[in-house]
Amino acid sequence: MNYHTVPSVLLQPLLFSHDELSNHFFRKPSERELESLSYLRILRGLLAAEELRLLSLSNRLGRTGYPLLSILSIMVLKLLYQQLTVRQTLQLLQENENLRMIVEIDSVPSEATMSRLSRQVEQIVDPQMLHERIMGLYQETTGRVIGHLSIDSTVIEAREKPIKVAQQQKEPKKRGPKKKGSPEEAEYRAKKVQETQQLAQYLVESPEVSISELEKRCSLTAKQNSQGRRQWFIGYKAHMACDDFGVPVAFAVTGACVHDTQAAIPLMKLTQKNFDFLYALMDKGYVSTDI
Numbered sequence: 001m002n003y004h005t006v007p008s009v010l011l012q013p014l015l016f017s018h019d020e021l022s023n024h025f026f027r028k029p030s031e032r033e034l035e036s037l038s039y040l041r042i043l044r045g046l047l048a049a050e051e052l053r054l055l056s057l058s059n060r061l062g063r064t065g066y067p068l069l070s071i072l073s074i075m076v077l078k079l080l081y082q083q084l085t086v087r088q089t090l091q092l093l094q095e096n097e098n099l100r101m102i103v104e105i106d107s108v109p110s111e112a113t114m115s116r117l118s119r120q121v122e123q124i125v126d127p128q129m130l131h132e133r134i135m136g137l138y139q140e141t142t143g144r145v146i147g148h149l150s151i152d153s154t155v156i157e158a159r160e161k162p163i164k165v166a167q168q169q170k171e172p173k174k175r176g177p178k179k180k181g182s183p184e185e186a187e188y189r190a191k192k193v194q195e196t197q198q199l200a201q202y203l204v205e206s207p208e209v210s211i212s213e214l215e216k217r218c219s220l221t222a223k224q225n226s227q228g229r230r231q232w233f234i235g236y237k238a239h240m241a242c243d244d245f246g247v248p249v250a251f252a253v254t255g256a257c258v259h260d261t262q263a264a265i266p267l268m269k270l271t272q273k274n275f276d277f278l279y280a281l282m283d284k285g286y287v288s289t290d291i
Contacts, residue, residue, distance in 0.1 A: 029098050036080050037102050040073050046133045047125070054124045066109050071117045072125065073103040086114050135249060135274050146243040149280040151267055153260050156253075158235035160218040163255070199290060207266035211252045214262060219255035239263040241271050241280075249275055261288040 029037075044052070055069040077099065078089040093099050093108045100108070109117070202210060221237070222230045233256055241250040250270035252263050264286050271277060282291070 032081075033096075033098050033102065036077060036099070039080060040076060040102065042137075043072075043076060043130075044069070046130065046137070051124055055121070066105060066113065066117060068117060068121050068124065070103050070105050071109075071114065072121050074105075074109075074114065075118060075121065077103060086111055090114065131248075131251065138247060138249075139274055144274070144276055146249070146275045146277050148244065149249070149268065149271055149277040150242045151240070151264055151280055151282045151286065153237050153239045153263065155221065155223070155233045155256055156236040156238055157233055158218050160234070162220045162234050163215075163217045202290075203265070207269035210266040210269075211254075211263070214252075214258050215255035216253070217255050219257035221256035239267060241267040243275070243277070260285045261291060264288075264291050 047055070052069070055072060056067055074089060074093070077083075077093075078086065081089070081092060083089040083092060090108050090111065093103070093105075100106070218235060220232060220234055222232050225231045235256050237254050237256045237258055239252045239254065239260070240248045242248050250267045252267060252270075254263065260282075264280075264282065268280060
């Protein structure tokens with residue numbers, strides 16, 4: 001049987017690279033792209049004049065310059081398109097010319113450039129302050145009362161070296177009731193009084209103080225998977241409090257070793273600054289006498 005092959009000379013004109021083809025390609029923006037453009041315009045309107053000035057600067061240093069405002073737009077675009085990694089976001093920009101026009105870049109930065117410039121953006125724009133501005137705008141639109149509050153957390157894996165947590169050696173407890181007047185009873189009562197005082201202080205202190213006392217460094221944690229086995233993670237943990245529409249009205253980022261119950265009450269206090277909620281919903285990981 002004879003097979004007919006097409007000469008490579010005829011196929012060569014079709015072998016365009018994506019970059020060469022995208023320069024001559026234009027299509028009407030989709031609804032999602034227009035929605036992303038609207039979100040980015042609102043975000044830029046919430047930035048202060050000094051923040052806009054610093055973000056508009058380009059860092060060239062012998063390489064392609066990218067305004068930090070475009071880097072911030074790429075970071076927001078990663079959230080809007082629900083991309084898991086920065087690499088996926090950059091690949092999306094490489095394939096979509098309209099998105100490159102929205103974030104105002106001609107060429108897509110590398111992962112190393114994104115990592116370096118993202119740290120500069122974080123030094124200029126405080127995420128907590130930006131979130132408060134967004135919540136102020138959200139409150140003007142929806143009002144102060146929200147239905148219920150959903151609180152949960154998720155682990156953010158990171159390729160960093162976790163901190164070493166010093167393990168305290170526990171002395172074996174003596175069985176049986178403690179004798180009256182014994183040193184063991186005095187130590188037990190003093191410990192209970194200290195725990196009660198710490199709880200009372202924890203309930204009345206500001207949420208900012210409570211969150212600042214939590215571990216913020218990269219750490220190790222374990223979660224039980226569907227098979228009932230413990231699965232270990234290295235990184236951080238994002239604690240979120242969302243309303244009925246899934247809008248995060250309060251958040252906190254801690255080390256992965258921080259238990260969910262330690263951030264629940266501060267999140268509810270942060271929410272009460274801007275909104276009034278009827279009740280809070282949490283899973284069994286938040287079962288605690290304090291909450």
